[in-house]
Amino acid sequence: MINVGVIGVGAIGRDHVRRLTHVLAGVRVSAVTDVDLDRAGAVAGGVGAGVARTGAELIADPGVDAVVVTSWGATHAEYVLAAIAAGKPVFCEKPLAATSADCSAILDAEVGAGRRFVQVGFMRRYDPAYRSLRSTVAGGSLGAPLLMHAAHRNMSLPAHFTGDMLITDSAVHEFDLARWLFSDEIAAVTALTPRRNRRASDDFPDPLVLLVEMAGGILVDVEILANARFGYDIRGEVVCEDGTVALSESAGVVVKRSGSYAGPVPTDWRERFAEAFDAEFRSWLDTVAAGAQPTGPSAWDGYAAAVCTDAGLTALHSRARAEVTLRERPDLYKPA
Ligand code: NAI
Ligand code: ISE
16 A cells, blocks of 8 residues: 655645545555645545645655645645655656756756656646547658647636746646657747737736747647636647647537537546546556656656746747757656
């Protein structure tokens, strides 16, 4: 039985506690913490876990074999570094850290330790539809990929969500996806702000369009829409020389009646990516149980995505194309 400690039990922290308790086998949540200790107590009480007063205390707890970090992005680096220092596997929700400099410090810590401890929560890599999209492109039957059209539409976002978070918290998924889908790095990012949604405040760039240039020449356009209202709508279509491949409408039934057809649209990431979240944790827990290094998205992937979000912020604020320059990839993160 793997004993997991969870730091930060807000929206996704609670969902992962549920998953670790009721969905996945061979694991239990042994400790939780949150800056809101009442919230930590309520969650811990529901699953028979202990409450740690701080993240540091939870990481040091000998009853915690592995750590899940689901607090706010700006707090991730501190906990991930502490877990590496304690020699414990750590699953960190995206973004790995708030800046590429913080991510770089995490790379240095793993390189110093001589092994990987970190898996980053880029769960879309485990989504069956995205996996099929990727294998179709890689299979080559459609010819070389040229373009990708992507849309990331949230029904609404929490009140504390800032304009910058549309890049650091939302578009970070597309940056990782583009790198993974095309096995290529991102070279530059440009940000465009079309007519503002009437539901957005003056300084909130909703919608936002990012033009993402891959090093190999593929161009990815990403629509970020914060107030879609009708549902959580994640779209992706890759245009290749001899055809296209796209994510289909959500799984489920389609009803045809009176000359029209309709089907369900998910309401949020919990629903749309439930299978992907389960699969990413299965994969992570398998490596934890085996005492092996994680095989999922690495600290390098978290770092590369953060360099892209840094560039996206520069592009948004300067209204200029921002280039992406990565540090040299340490051997630890080179493909075997
Ligand atoms: P939230 O605001 O609902 O929950 C965050 C929790 O962390 C709160 O309970 C807060 O009190 C706690 N917290 C904040 N700072 C802390 C600290 N220093 N130590 C301990 N606890 C602390 O936020 P949400 O939506 O759950 O997001 C958390 C993280 O998960 C973010 O990094 C976000 O980007 C990521 N996320 C990932 C998703 C995905 O699709 N992979 C979906 C939603 C969130
Ligand atoms: C949230 O943090 C997530 O990661 C969701 O997957 C994303 O759709 C949303 O925009 C973010 O705020």
